[in-house]
Amino acid sequence: MRKLGFSTIMLWVGLLFLYLPMLILVIYSFNASKLVTVWGGWSGKWYAELLKDEQIIDAVFTSLAIAFYSSCMAVILGTMAAFVMTRFRHSWAKMTLSNMITAPLVMPEVITGLSLLLLFVHMADLIGWPTERGMTTVWIAHSTFCAAYVAVVVSSRLREVDRSVEEAALDLGATPLQSFFLVTVPMITPALISGWLLAFSLSLDDLVIASFTSGPGSTTLPMVVFSSVRLGVSPKINALATLIILAVSLVALIAWYVAHRSQKRSMARINEE
Amino acid sequence: MKLSALKRPNGRIFTIGVPYLWLLLFFALPFLIVLKISFSSMAIAIPPYEAIFHYRDEVIEFALNIGNYILLMDDSLYVSAYLNSVKVAFISTLWCLILGYPMAYAIAKAPARKQTILLLLVMLPSWTSFLIRVYAWMGLISDTGLINTTLMSLGIIDDPLRIMNTNTAVYIGIVYAYLPFMVLPLYANLVKLDRSLLEAASDLGSRTLHSFWTITLPLSKGGIIAGSMLVFIPAVGEFVIPELLGGPNSLMIGKVLWQEFFNNRDWPVASALAIVMLLLLIIPIALFHRYQSRTMEANS
Numbered sequence: 170m171r172k173l174g175f176s177t178i179m180l181w182v183g184l185l186f187l188y189l190p191m192l193i194l195v196i197y198s199f200n201a202s203k204l205v206t207v208w209g210g211w212s213g214k215w216y217a218e219l220l221k222d223e224q225i226i227d228a229v230f231t232s233l234a235i236a237f238y239s240s241c242m243a244v245i246l247g248t249m250a251a252f253v254m255t256r257f258r259h260s261w262a263k264m265t266l267s268n269m270i271t272a273p274l275v276m277p278e279v280i281t282g283l284s285l286l287l288l289f290v291h292m293a294d295l296i297g298w299p300t301e302r303g304m305t306t307v308w309i310a311h312s313t314f315c316a317a318y319v320a321v322v323v324s325s326r327l328r329e330v331d332r333s334v335e336e337a338a339l340d341l342g343a344t345p346l347q348s349f350f351l352v353t354v355p356m357i358t359p360a361l362i363s364g365w366l367l368a369f370s371l372s373l374d375d376l377v378i379a380s381f382t383s384g385p386g387s388t389t390l391p392m393v394v395f396s397s398v399r400l401g402v403s404p405k406i407n408a409l410a411t412l413i414i415l416a417v418s419l420v421a422l423i424a425w426y427v428a429h430r431s432q433k434r435s436m437a438r439i440n441e442e
Numbered sequence: 443m444k445l446s447a448l449k450r451p452n453g454r455i456f457t458i459g460v461p462y463l464w465l466l467l468f469f470a471l472p473f474l475i476v477l478k479i480s481f482s483s484m485a486i487a488i489p490p491y492e493a494i495f496h497y498r499d500e501v502i503e504f505a506l507n508i509g510n511y512i513l514l515m516d517d518s519l520y521v522s523a524y525l526n527s528v529k530v531a532f533i534s535t536l537w538c539l540i541l542g543y544p545m546a547y548a549i550a551k552a553p554a555r556k557q558t559i560l561l562l563l564v565m566l567p568s569w570t571s572f573l574i575r576v577y578a579w580m581g582l583i584s585d586t587g588l589i590n591t592t593l594m595s596l597g598i599i600d601d602p603l604r605i606m607n608t609n610t611a612v613y614i615g616i617v618y619a620y621l622p623f624m625v626l627p628l629y630a631n632l633v634k635l636d637r638s639l640l641e642a643a644s645d646l647g648s649r650t651l652h653s654f655w656t657i658t659l660p661l662s663k664g665g666i667i668a669g670s671m672l673v674f675i676p677a678v679g680e681f682v683i684p685e686l687l688g689g690p691n692s693l694m695i696g697k698v699l700w701q702e703f704f705n706n707r708d709w710p711v712a713s714a715l716a717i718v719m720l721l722l723l724i725i726p727i728a729l730f731h732r733y734q735s736r737t738m739e740a741n742s
Contacts, residue, residue: 277679
């Protein structure tokens with residue numbers, strides 16, 4: 170009985186450790202004082218100042234655009250790979266594909282970033298494209314590493330769904346394409362949505378890979394934050410950080426909720442049967 | 443009819459072909475290029491390295507330069523950066539395990555209703571911005587940060603604790619950032635644990651702590667390995683945390699690679715650093731992969 174007490178205490182200590190620093194950051198973003206460690210009363214002026222900063226506003230839109238296109242591509246690639254991993258017969262091609270798609274999950278970011286940059290430089294040299302690094306190159310890089318996460322989410326869902334429905338559709342004369350879009354996709358929609366949202370928040374958050382693969386006109390939000398954070402703590406960055414924490418956790422919460430609800434439903438269905 | 447019969451194999455080839463080609467081009471090929479560049483020498487040019495292959499007098503000349511690798515072994519800066527990275531990653535992983543294991547254990551033992559909420563509470567921070575979470579610690583642990591000013595105004599300490607710009611700061615940062623990745627696989631493993639084994643042990647008179655060491659811990663080996671690798675591998679190559687929290691003395695290889703690339707513009711040395719880092723990580727990555735494919739097989 171005593172051990173249960175110990176692990177429960179550790180759980181709360183751990184959660185406190187995880188949330189306290191961010192909570193303090195959020196509180197201090199409303200600090201009226203310019204000095205970050207001196208409390209000068211409540212104020213929202215740093216938020217007002219944020220909105221005036223054009224560099225930050227530009228970066229927000231660049232980041233959102235890249236995250237949108239990357240997560241769309243990541244869902245397409247990740248779903249195709251997940252389908253191969255769960256529905257195709259065992260083959261050498263399938264094995265190498267599943268190794269390649271999940272490898273970015275554990276690859277240090279500096280290596281992924283460096284290797285993609287060198288690829289783009291070589292491609293520009295050999296085929297004349299990309300002439301300049303920018304949003305397209307970041308999009309390619311983000312699509313690749315986000316596809317890994319989508320593949321994991323979607324393949325675990327594909328393993329769960331009832332395969333006999335797909336087989337029935339095929340037996341009744343549907344083409345594999347019809348069976349996929351009319352039968353499989355509706356069953357895995359929650360996984361597709363949560364995979365998309367996960368990819369979106371990962372792309373929005375990435376600093377290292379974007380720094381390697383972006384060019385002059387495509388500075389993303391984490392790059393702007395990083396360059397000012399390097400100079401030290403400032404109340405304005407605290408305000409920006411608060412907004413980012415809010416936005417990203419909101420996206421993540423929705424992703425979690427969608428996945429969780431569908432899981433609950435399918436569990437209920439299994440229990441009914 | 444004929445058309446659909448034709449389409450079927452094409453559809454299969456298309457489904458496997460598109461992601462395959464994409465990954466071949468944007469994941470596998472780049473590594474070969476890194477390997478190639480690591481054998482070339484630096485040049486004042488755009489791009490800043492010399493070609494390995496020269497086409498001269500109708501023969502292809504092939505000049506392999508292993509100078510970058512010799513430099514990595516000779517220069518104590520690189521050697522100590524590698525050693526420090528492994529040390530920092532190892533100690534941080536250990537702390538994650540010490541803190542994360544009881545957390546995962548408590549969640550796995552909680553009533554099923556509570557489990558999802560607790561798990562969400564643990565995972566939520568890992569979904570918010572990584573950069574911001576590291577930044578949050580800067581305001582806490584710097585010499586004029588919240589911890590020091592509070593302790594000094596309370597009269598507990600006279601001089602500020604020197605945490606910022608040390609390895610300790612890097613440990614705090616890594617444990618803070620990666621703790622959820624330790625808890626998740628441990629939980630997934632512990633929740634599947636057969637409770638009847640523990641009950642049998644206690645029926646047979648085994649004390650709780652004893653059955654923990656002899657039953658729970660060995661059975662959660664898979665979770666421990668997966669969680670540790672998920673922390674250790676990215677921690678070795680970590681750049682943001684040593685850059686923002688670590689000082690000039692807490693050299694880590696990810697930071698050195700970044701500096702070689704962006705500050706010194708020495709692409710060949712940066713590539714060689716990446717190759718050696720990969721070699722270092724091959725065993726942990728293989729371990730993780732084996733565990734993952736095993737759980738995937740077990741689930742299907």
